Amino acid sequence: MIQIKTDAEIDKMRAAGLVVGRALALLTQAVAPGISTGELDAMAESYIRSEGAVPSFKGYHDYPATICASVNNQIVHGIPSMREVLREGDIVSLDCGAILDGWHGDSAVTLAVGDIDPALQRLIDVTEESMWRGLAAARIGGRVSDISHAIEEYARPFGFGIVEEYTGHGIGTEMHQEPAVPNFGKPGRGPEIVKGLALAVEPMLNLGKRHTRMLDDGWTVVTKDGSPSAHFEHSFTLTDDGPLVLTALDGGKSKLAALATVG
Ligand code: MF3
Ligand code: CO
Numbered sequence: 001m002i003q004i005k006t007d008a009e010i011d012k013m014r015a016a017g018l019v020v021g022r023a024l025a026l027l028t029q030a031v032a033p034g035i036s037t038g039e040l041d042a043m044a045e046s047y048i049r050s051e052g053a054v055p056s057f058k059g060y061h062d063y064p065a066t067i068c069a070s071v072n073n074q075i076v077h078g079i080p081s082m083r084e085v086l087r088e089g090d091i092v093s094l095d096c097g098a099i100l101d102g103w104h105g106d107s108a109v110t111l112a113v114g115d116i117d118p119a120l121q122r123l124i125d126v127t128e129e130s131m132w133r134g135l136a137a138a139r140i141g142g143r144v145s146d147i148s149h150a151i152e153e154y155a156r157p158f159g160f161g162i163v164e165e166y167t168g169h170g171i172g173t174e175m176h177q178e179p180a181v182p183n184f185g186k187p188g189r190g191p192e193i194v195k196g197l198a199l200a201v202e203p204m205l206n207l208g209k210r211h212t213r214m215l216d217d218g219w220t221v222v223t224k225d226g227s228p229s230a231h232f233e234h235s236f237t238l239t240d241d242g243p244l245v246l247t248a249l250d251g252g253k254s255k256l257a258a259l260a261t262v263g
Contacts, residue, residue, distance in 0.1 A: 026044070032114065068080075124230045131234060144189070205229065
């Protein structure tokens, strides 16, 4: 079922989204060579609880942690560990979700650990930009696949593998709701985008081919060819004044304004 939120409900989702956005800002400051993904997980959990919110991933289908931390060739759903220490040159995707007052926020960033290869920085930058192009393509009266198409159209020419098995999703009183938001496809398909629809948009791009493999832990998704992978995610909604990025500290204003002038 597609859940359409009232303005008051969107205000609650914004509050939940800000908790997630601030948690990721904290982790972004903390990421450096020598820190473990387990330590980052503990920081995220204590911050989320200090805000009176609850980590949404913990216990979701028995997932054991507050964040997903996916290093290098891990695409998504890497399980944090005190034994997994980040090293100079790594890239790490941190995915975080929280529930505040019954409403969910979900967001992810990919970060450089110290100095990284320029090819990896480009992978990160293109993945983030593809997410913003997707968000900027959403219009009231448009269709969900307009977002998918904008992501693919931007990412494809760079030659990165666009992961197909995992998609964005509706979000509200559950983390995962209909509709799915694929990261590729023709425009003008899928459900209509209406005011009060909230979606999480989350492209995953691989330096090599698109294909994925699941590790024996039943969670960690890695690239089949072993190449590094990047992932970004924001939860957003459409208001009468345009997109509001619920998990961005500034609501996405600066980035969306810059994109509007690009056309
Ligand atoms: N945040 C992921 C998503 O964007 C889901 C995490 S799966 C979990 O859809 F098990 F870790 F919660
Ligand atoms: Co998500």
